[in-house]
Amino acid sequence: MTRLSLFRTLWNRTRGEAGEDAEAGRSIVMPARRVAPPLRQVLQRLIMSLVVLGVTTLIVYADSSGYHDNAGGEVGFLDSAYYATVTLSTTGYGDITPVGDAARLTNIFVITPLRVLFLIILVGTTLEVLTDRTRQQVRVHRWRSRMREHTVVVGYGTKGRHAVETLLGQGKPKDKIVVVDPQKKVVDAAATEGLVGVLGDATRSETLLRAELARASQIVITTQRDDTAALVTLTARQLNKSATIVVAVREDENVPLLRQSGANTVVTSSSSAGRLLGMSMMSPNVGTVLEDLLTYGNGLDVAERPVTKREAGHSPRDCEDLVVAVVRGHRLLHFTDPEAATLQLADRLITIREAAGAAEHRE
Template sequence: MSIKLVDRRDERLALQRQAKLTPLGSLLLRATIVLALIGTAIAIHWFDRGGLVDQVDGHISFGDVLYFTMITITTVGYGDIVPVTPRARMFDTFAVTPIRLFVWLIFLGTAYDFIFKRAWNRWRMKLIQDRLHDHVVVAGFGTSGGEAVAELLRRGTSPDDIVVIDSRQTVLETAEALGVNYLCGDASHNAVLEAAAIKRARAVVISAGRDDTSILIVLTARKLSPDAVITVVIRSEENEDLAKQAGATSVINPVSFAGLLVAGATHGSHLPEYMRDLATAEGRVALKERIVEAHEIGQPLSAITTGVGVRIYRGSDCFGFWEAEANALQAGDVIIEIVPGSR
């Protein structure tokens, strides 16, 4: 799994595809290249051993060539064996020196990929996790999940406060382009949700594409985060009660909701447009949910000045603006009001 923050300001156009080499294969390939470079240097030194002088016994054996090559490639040499002919010196200058640089670059790159990079990613992931508080976790980045993230951004949610979870690396490229945190993994697993710091999340949006998978994620999320607001997309009406029993705060059925809009259009052509305005942050009007303020307690719902009050939630009960209970607001009431939109 991976979690990542992306700065798109220095983006470059690049044609990419998934790497075919495994980490072990990459390591073996690099070792082969290093051995090939060293072997080339040893072979040339051996065939031109007449250009080398051993300061100890004056005789150049294969062991001396092997020793001289390794010392020359890995260090600057000790001076006990030295090139004395112009050809030997030219070879060391224009062949051995580049080989030395290539070997060191391969070594440093391998150390970075297999040691430093992993440690850096673990530290970076821990840093991002520690900064996640009151964020939104979006499990499933398909059509519904993607639109949910886009709407959250339009409503002013910072990309730093959104974590997208999906097992498909291809769709996460879109999440990366939006600048949000993303996690590649199965959201039905405890470890994946814990990596998204779900215990400190204020809300969870679940749209896994399959009702059974979505309900399983609801169960896992509710177990890990008892107080979070969990909204799940369910496509079959018969599974809506199961999702609520699993712990979902809200259940959205896009199929039945679309049917309501279509049916509403038969009674008024402007009704679907108005409903869309209410649902999106870019409409002329918008729905807002808030807690009743102290100076509003005792007043009727119709007297609020922040918008048009249409409904109140009092505990587990719901009352419309026309009902008697809406004539006197009480402490703890949750108000649903229509306010001007951003357009």
Template structure:
């Protein structure tokens, strides 16, 4: 049974306002603006209709003014009705011509927003989905998810290989600003994870902010991808075992880690400093996991030159650097090492931004 999360810390209320305008309102506003501009041109032509000449019957009626206004606003006219006075010509030059430009901009912008843009976005989404292979999925872009994305980029992952799933628009806007691929949706649903091709991902990070939600996401992802490495953030220690049973490969408890740092600082201030260095975004050193290289097979862990070897995983069994099993590295071993951080290197290039 899931135990409830710890009660959240009370914060001062924050004013929020939904900024997205309904489609029907945006469309109505544009139509109204176009009609208002046409109305200005129509009124000017009507009040100065004596400055117009009808080459067909010689008289200018209201219908002629409406016809002339619409033709002039949408095209350049046919020549059957023309301005003949200086005032009428100046009105067409400095009022009707700008109105024509604004009306065309409104029409083109509306066509782009409500037709071309949607077709483009659907096509681009299909292209992005087809390109998703070996990507990393981050479910939740809160505090932990944000730090995870930043660390992934710093470690050399391309931004278009990181997919953030979150139902909150503000969280997705922040992730989008980092250049990663985003998807608005509920990661506990099969359709959402299938949309990001979870079965083709290389890893998944779950940081939903609630233990019950995070564990449900792990269950859903494990059902769709049996071998996918899944890391999850769990707040309550009592829920760690449930997350493991749900299929998480790695369970991280921020509170436990903070307690570890605090306890280490009592026996020596430099212990906590080094642990923070390993875990920090801009630390001088970092942990690195890799497969044993062919030229390292048969050699001891202490002989590797890429970093300082700490642990070897062999057939899902871990061996420390002090144990005799690491004196001879074997095919299939996974090495955990401490390497200098490449903080002086620039992050991967900005390749894709999903809008």
């Protein structure tokens, strides 16, 4: 995609010509809770209703002599079922009535509670829907009130999923990750996995505000198109001036534009994959090691950590981990840089260490 077409697309989207999902930006999907499938819930309610109806029929039939049928004749089993049906449904035609003392007492102390239970079962679905909606609103309100310093992942495709897996592997709790995606099935899948999902177009401020992006500390943008990534980056940086924004793009020519839009780090998927393929062709072992480093929790991991008090004042070579770079202030120093020869307490180290999972597996 050329820069001209990229700017044209950004202009069109800004004017609102790409607003096909305005309503989707209004949905927040909380982590899924284990509930029975709808069909099973309906069947359970139906069975309970039939049980109550059957019990009432047997009670009336057992004392059929205490009931009077205006049509004449004895009250049989079919009459008992009929009486139970019209009584539980509060229809009450009055053609069959209790006349005996025992029958009337039974209606007061047994059939009336059964009638209430029957009505509760019938309206239970409506009550459950109202309860679920109220519970959902309370959960969203609580989530918004406590959401601080979290990570927003825009796009939950292959790159977004692997980014979330890496964050979880590094100890990021699930309740501190919010997924934004325009596809409902994707957001539902994220919620099933224990993440909070926001359904909507991430190029719109409304959607990002629903993800509490203004209070996020990290933003990962993994959209399918570079023009969409640019607009999301612009919008995200406008809403949050201090968050770290990492963006994945397809073409190298769009990297400067993304940096100007506010991205701290831009990863080019096509060129990165090409470099990995080239290195693997020249040396399969090098490719294997690089793939290992890129896969968190397997073999070797690349991680950033602070300098400990014991390490301060010493050389990076004296550290237990293999130090490859030193972060001092806003500068990244290579381990061979003379300035990095002596570690300071405020420094941070980029190290290569054995993955925790690999160590446990070896033991």
